[in-house]
Amino acid sequence: MTKRRMFLRMVTASLLRRRSRMLIALLSIGIGATILAGMVTIYYDVPRQMRAQMRSYGANMLLMPAEGETLDSERLSAALQKLPEEKLVGASPYRYVRLDMTSRQQSFTTAGTDFEQVQKTSPYFSVEGRYPEAPREILVGKEIAEMIGVKEGSSMELTWQPAAKDASGSAEDDRVPGATLSGSARGFGDAAVYVTATLDDEARIAELTIDASTQTPEYGGRTAEDALFLKQFIGKSLPLSMNEDVDVLSGATVTSTAVVEALNAATAADAAAKPKTTRYEVTGILVTGGEEEGYVFMSTDDLQTLTGEDRLDVAELSVSADEEQLNAYAEALTGDGVQARLVKRVTKSETAVLGKLQALVFLVTVVVLILTMICVSTTMMAVVSERRREIGLRKALGASDNSIRGEFLGEGMFLGLLGGALGAVLGFVFAQVVSVNVFNSSITFQPLLLPVTVLVSMLIAAASCLMPIKRAVAIDPAIVLKGE
Amino acid sequence: MLFRMIRGVLFHQKGKMLLIAITIALGASLATGMLNVVMDVEDKVNKELKNYGANITVKPKDASLLSDIYDVGDGGALNAAYLREDELGKLKTIFWAFNIVDFTPFLDAQVTLPDGEGAKVVGTWFNHHLSLPTGEELDAGVQGMRSWWEITDGRWLNEADENADQEIMVGALLAERERWTVGESVKLGDRDMTIVGIYDAGGDEDDQIFATLDAVQAMTDREGKVASIEVSALTTPDNDLARRAAKNPAALTSRDYETWYCTAYVSAICYQIQEVITGSVASAVRQVAESEGTILDKTKLLMILITALSLIGSALGISNLVTASVMERAQEIGLLKAIGAKDRSITGVVMTEILITALIGFAAGYGMGFGFAQLIGQSVFGSAIEMNTKVIPVVAGLIALVTVAGSLPAIRMVLRLKPAEVLHGGH
Structure with a gap:
């Protein structure tokens, strides 16, 4: 080296x-x-x-109408504008009404809501089946489903019975020229048949619509469409009697009789508060372990179509913020006919x-x-x-x-x-x-x-x-x- | 000779070895503390989540739906099924009794207030003292299960008081509407009740009146009866098995059934409650049960990742220092080699020295780690962290591995050098 x-x-x-x-x-x-x-x-x-x-614990703020005010979708979206967008996880509007299921003589609390928002505000909802997407699709709470035996894919008919606005008028008194009268009577299978008639200048029937959607389509259901059957009512005065004033539609005796009975009982008040029935498709069964299992859920739009009212009872908000901020937001949101409250159980525990x-x-x-x-x-x-x-x-x-x-x-x-x-x-x-x-x-x-x-x-x-x-x-x- | 050499290093080069021992002790304490916290964190956070209230509700089998849907509530013919108050103690006898943290019965009544308005009176336990046949003593009731209630005026109703059955607590909204104040006497039905507290619950309960279960039972002639029970239980987050079991326990294989029954899944606890409470249906409150699972899983995963980071950090730190200290001794190793020591015996001597130092460091570190875990447990959760013996071999193994991994390559590298170069002291 x-x-x-x-x-x-x-x-x-x-x-x-x-x-x-x-x-x-x-x-x-x-x-x-x-x-x-x-x-x-x-x-x-x-x-x-x-x-x-x-936020998986669900809504931590509620928006309610202030004392003596009402809440509608317009007011709700106006209020939501006041919240910073990135803090708002979801906002579900709710409108609760009682709808009748006439075929079972039951009535259920029905919630009209926005399913897309519900999945954000209540992520713990578990649906056996799927959330409704199309119109006339509903979710049914597990307890109701078990009681009346509906499953995913079955359908059920629900009826909206508005509160009678003026119950004083009687059928006879209401038969005045130009009046619109409505009434109902039990038809085939004890299901309701609805009629609406408009009277002319001499208090005779000028127009008639029959809602027989609860009846068998091939038999009683034809009463609503059969032109000859409908035509014989025009120009007649109420009350009518069967076989004298009008003839039955062959194969639909019971329904025809119900139409006549409904016309004879029709009042102006009923016309203003005509019950409406729609058939809904059940897309899923809702399981929550809470009281929601005793409710039926449908979209706000469907409920609005049924009741003809744009009204909300409450909106559930899920806001990602600490308690102090939430209090500030609640204060900012209160006013213009709405008031905000915190869900203490969720905010305190959080x-x-x-x-x-x-x-x-x-x-x-x-x-x-x-x-x-x-x-x-x-x-x-x-x-x-x-x-x-x-x-x-x-x-x-x-x-x-x-x-x-x-x-x-x-x-x-x-x-x-x-x-x-x-x-x-x-x-x-x-x-x-x-x-x-x-x-x-x-x-x-x-x-x-x-x-x-x-x-x-x-x-x-x-x-x-x-x-x-x-x-x-x-x-x-x-x-x-x-x-x- | 080996012993003398090692003793020499340990005693004469105290400073250097102390540095290594301290570093290993710190690493070991970090590992011990973090691993213990991670293993216990699920339990601790689970207890904290009990703040959200009941995760299981128990109702009579047949009547559960009707009163909710028809709002009949008060003794209507539809709501004829009840649970038995005397069976409540049995909740603490089920397989997972230890996991039942708190529970409280409810019985509602509709009363007419003096001004003609109607109000809901809820009969329940507040801080009901139970002496179980097992010898266990506990206080159960809404005071523990409504942790979010804010007592705006007065105090909690105390069941131990002599005239507790004549006392009520009133929701803030109702009290405001009726202009009631604490101390006032209110006629409910045919009874005079004294308001002892006003609470703000931030929910439906603000419109209600809370009285003792006995008082409401007497008011409605339903002695010994209970309409529903809320149970707060510590549960394991659901997995696939739990979800299958929740649908139908009978469909499980006997082995799956056993696993499920002996795990604290919410569905298993519900099932066991139904076994002891006659005619009951126990169901999980998904809002609480489901969310609990999410939070627990996330917290645990977060802690595991943080622990992993700190373990990797301390492992690298230790092996780094050990490498540095071996390289520092290049001259000494070169000298040993120059006077004819074999590579193997040099490696043996150096490794033994370092491992003995590591052992001392580990012992001290385990003690310190215990302290850290308790510091975290006491200051965050107010309770001791359980020390898991499984942690000892894990940490010991880790330290041994890290020390060897840090020193062996360094020794090899130094040995590869020619003694002359090393002794020359080239920098």
Whole structure:
């Protein structure tokens, strides 16, 4: 081995070793910075993400009409304008009416709502089947479904019976020229047949519509369409008698009789409050474990068509905000005929649970950060102490304490800068991975965290260099150079 | 000789070894603390989620629907089925009795107020003291299950008071409408009741009156009867098996059935409640049960990922330091090699030194980790974190692995160098 080759090998070995030492220090700072940036990002984002999860508990705010006012879809959307869009998870309008199922002589509380919004405000609703999409599709609560034996795919008829507006008029008194009269009578299968007649100037029947949709289509149902049957009523005066004034439609005796009975009993008040029946398709059975299982759900539009009223009783809002903000929103929404109330059960509990979770993540973050920073400093200390000989040599060559200190600190801080920047990026990546895995949503980047991470890394690197340098500088160069 | 060398290193190079021991102790304490917290966090958060109230409701089998749908409520002929009050204690005898946190019975009555308006009186337990046949004592009732109620005036009704049956609590809206204040006496039916508290529940209950179960039973001649029970239970989030079982437990294979019955799924607890309460139907309140599952799963996953990060961080930190310390001893290793020591024996000596240091660090770290876990448990949840013995081998293994992984490659690298180069002290 020649002298020159030996020298070359010594230099390369030294360089290699030196580089790996630098790498160790850089790695250590990088790990510390990654944990710092990652944990702090998670800590800041967890409440927001958890709050979004907490929304699975359902609505936390109710919008109701103020005393003596009514709520309609227009007022609701006007009120919702006052909420920041990104905070509003969902808003389900509700209108409750009682509808009759005449064939079973039952009546059910029916809720008119917006199914798309319901899935946002009440994610815990479980539907066996599917949510209604097309008109005249409904959901039936599990308890009702079990009681009357309907399943997904079956259909049921529901009747809206408006409150009679003026019940004083009698059938005879109402038969005045130009009046519109309505009435109903039991037809085939004890189901109702509805008629509406308009009278002419001499109080004779000018127009007649028959609603026999509850009757068998091939038999009684034909009464509504058969032109000859309908024509014989025109120009006659009420009351009518069967077989004298009009003839039965063959094959539909019972229904024909019901039409005549309904006409004889028809009043003006009934015309103003004519019951309406529609057949609905059941697309799913609703399971909630709560009182909703005793309700029928249909779309607001369907209920409006049935009742002819644009009215809402209440709107359930799911708002992603803390209690204080919710109170502020509730205050802002109240007015213009609506009032907002918080659902205490949800808001109070959310505050309590979120508080605990946040405290948990906070403490964990603090403990992890402290431990990691100490780990980083011990590694830095080890790396610097190793260079005591070098320090001694420089001192022996006449370098001042301050210049040595400055040089080492500068080097440490440069490593801190590099490791901190690296860690800030890696930390964000880590937080992003956590967020996507746990919450299925991406995390918000905290721009302030980048300089903070770099600064903290530099400070820690500098601080952990300081102690070993101080010790090395204080010792006599001769002792240091000698070894132990 | 080996011992002397190791002793020498441990005692004469105290500073360096102390640094390694401290770092390992910190890493071990972090791992111990975090793993213990993760294992217990589900239980702890589950208890916190009990704030949301009951997750199971129990109703009589036949009448459950009718009173809700027809609003007959008050003793109508339709609502003829009841549960028995004397069976309530049995809730604490089911397989998952320990998971039943709280429960309370309800019995409603419709009364006419002095001004002619109607109001709903709810009879229930407030802080009912139960002494179970098992020797267990507990207080059950709405005071625990309505944690969100705000007492705006007065106090909670205390069942231990002598005349508790003549006392009522009134919802804020009703009290405002009727201009009632605390201390006032109100005639309900033919009874004089004293208002002891006014609450703001932020819901339907603001329009109701709450009285003791005994009072409402006497008022409506339904002694010993209960219309429904709310139960708050700690449950395991549902999985596929639980969902299948909830539909029809009879359709499960006997092995699946056993797994299901012996897991605290909400459907299994419901099933067991139905077994002990005569003529009852217990159903999960999905609003609470389902959401609980989501939150628990998310919290656990979050903690697991944070733990993983801190474990990786401390593992890298430890092996980094160990590598640095081995490289620092390159001269010593070079000297050993120069005087003829074999590579294997050098590796043995250095590794033994580091592993002994690691053991000391681990012992100290486990103690510190215990402290961290308790600090977190006490300050966040107000209760101790259960220390899981499974954590000890996991952390010990991790530390051993990390130390070896950190030192072996470094020793190999140093050994590959020629003694002359190392002893020359090239930097």
